[in-house]
Amino acid sequence: MLTRTIIRIPALTRGLATHAGPNAALPAVLHLKTGQSFTGRSFGAPKSVFGETVFSTSITSYTESMTDPSYRGQILVFTTPLIGNYGVPLNQTPIDSQDVGVVLESSGIQCTAVVVADVAEKFSHHSAVESLASWCRRSNIPAITGVDTRAITRLLRDQGTTLGRLAVGADASAPAPEAHQYWDPTEENLVDQTSTKAPYDLNPTGDVKIAVLDFGAKANILRSLVRRNAAVTVLPWNYDFNAVRDQFDGLFLSNGPGDPGHCMEAALKLRKTLQEWNKPVFGICMGHQIIGMAAGLEAYRMTFGNRGHNQPVLALASAGSIKAGRVYVTSQNHQYALKLSDPFPEGWEPFFINCNDSSVEGIKSTPESGKKVWGVQFHPESAGGPLDTIEMFTDFVTECRAHRLQLPLKTTTATMADRIEPVFRDVAPQRVAVAA
Numbered sequence: 024m025l026t027r028t029i030i031r032i033p034a035l036t037r038g039l040a041t042h043a044g045p046n047a048a049l050p051a052v053l054h055l056k057t058g059q060s061f062t063g064r065s066f067g068a069p070k071s072v073f074g075e076t077v078f079s080t081s082i083t084s085y086t087e088s089m090t091d092p093s094y095r096g097q098i099l100v101f102t103t104p105l106i107g108n109y110g111v112p113l114n115q116t117p118i119d120s121q122d123v124g125v126v127l128e129s130s131g132i133q134c135t136a137v138v139v140a141d142v143a144e145k146f147s148h149h150s151a152v153e154s155l156a157s158w159c160r161r162s163n164i165p166a167i168t169g170v171d172t173r174a175i176t177r178l179l180r181d182q183g184t185t186l187g188r189l190a191v192g193a194d195a196s197a198p199a200p201e202a203h204q205y206w207d208p209t210e211e212n213l214v215d216q217t218s219t220k221a222p223y224d225l226n227p228t229g230d231v232k233i234a235v236l237d238f239g240a241k242a243n244i245l246r247s248l249v250r251r252n253a254a255v256t257v258l259p260w261n262y263d264f265n266a267v268r269d270q271f272d273g274l275f276l277s278n279g280p281g282d283p284g285h286c287m288e289a290a291l292k293l294r295k296t297l298q299e300w301n302k303p304v305f306g307i308c309m310g311h312q313i314i315g316m317a318a319g320l321e322a323y324r325m326t327f328g329n330r331g332h333n334q335p336v337l338a339l340a341s342a343g344s345i346k347a348g349r350v351y352v353t354s355q356n357h358q359y360a361l362k363l364s365d366p367f368p369e370g371w372e373p374f375f376i377n378c379n380d381s382s383v384e385g386i387k388s389t390p391e392s393g394k395k396v397w398g399v400q401f402h403p404e405s406a407g408g409p410l411d412t413i414e415m416f417t418d419f420v421t422e423c424r425a426h427r428l429q430l431p432l433k434t435t436t437a438t439m440a441d442r443i444e445p446v447f448r449d450v451a452p453q454r455v456a457v458a459a
């Protein structure tokens with residue numbers, strides 16, 4: 024006689040209220056200003072918010088993206104379906120002169136809300152101390168799961184970055200807001216809200232002095248400078264650098280949130296710096312846009328921007344570790360870009376171009392200009408993402424050092440072993456004691 028064997032498969036934990044904590048049952052709806060609504064479940068704070076809805080194609084590093092100050096004011100949609108599976112680390116490092124005090128990109132979540140297809144409620148990682156849901160709730164950030172992020176992404180690609188509202192709990196059953204009720208974060212000067220209010224120093228015993236204009240700097244930018252033994256002074260975004268520039272060997276302009284048009288004041292001050300000061304200057308993302316504006320280029324708003332860790336850029340010129348003709352895979356998070364002008368402003372040349380959409384990915388001073396100024400739209404410090412261009416930090420610090428010591432700069436003859444070690448240092452996890 025045949026017996027029937029019943030195999031009991033443990034219930035899938037996806038989406039079960041028992042694993043997601045007290046908020047799991049709350050309904051949530053993502054409304055877009057263009058009229059579409061997506062219904063799912065809340066897994067974050069029980070509150071509703073407005074924001075600019077953007078998507079990122081990054082597969083990992085949700086913790087770094089969410090703490091990147093450039094996402095301020097934005098409802099961040101992850102295209103990767105399963106988010107949260109390695110949890111969230113303790114965001115604190117032992118304070119020493121070579122570190123900046125945090126593991127992630129700033130001290131807390133910067134985006135306004137997160138949207139995922141399927142939140143992982145069980146997490147596993149040696150450094151994780153809590154789940155994504157618990158982190159969002161503790162940080163008062165609303166979050167939605169169980170929505171079709173493919174459909175949302177297609178809409179955002181077609182119609183462009185769109186204002187949105189994440190309605191949670193009782194608000195989820197209210198009608199969608201009227202068009203005029205949506206909050207547009209780009210109308211505000213988000214840089215002013217994010218930047219340090221007062222100057223501060225990192226690694227003061229470093230052998231080369233670099234000023235950082237802070238438009239909303241990611242921690243890994245500061246780490247990448249101090250780990251190359253720079254003494255870093257972080258200045259507010261609108262600080263009068265020209266008044267103190269003689270104290271520094273180089274100037275760095277950071278990334279930052281929102282519309283670069285709000286930073287025209289910084290661009291005008293930088294124009295004077297570039298006219299009167301010959302020391303190295305390096306800018307990333309917002310910093311690059313401000314260098315471009317100071318050079319006379321125009322910044323424009325892209326349709327949906329570039330956010331992800333797989334953006335290929337072609338180098339059009341060689342400088343330091345960068346070789347013309349090579350394609351580098353880069354980490355990006357931006358909505359604005361510099362307009363390609365023909366001719367380029369005198370003394371400037373294109374440095375990189377995006378292989379997907381041909382947007383300007385970098386500019387540099389020409390060899391004839393006698394200056395050492397570079398701006399890149401992508402993130403060489405890449406937290407997270409590929410480290411193809413991380414050596415641009417070594418190039419910059421080396422230029423600053425050579426300038427200070429007035430040494431002729433030698434061409435890099437680094438071996439592969441020389442190149443691997445500093446890269447590894449940048450990605451090595453910080454070990455911190457976690458209370459049991």
Ligand SMILES: NC(=O)CC[C@H](N)C(=O)O
Nearest residue numbers: 278279281308309358359
């Ligand atoms: N990461 C950044 O610095 C972004 C710059 C600017 N806020 C943009 O969206 O283009």
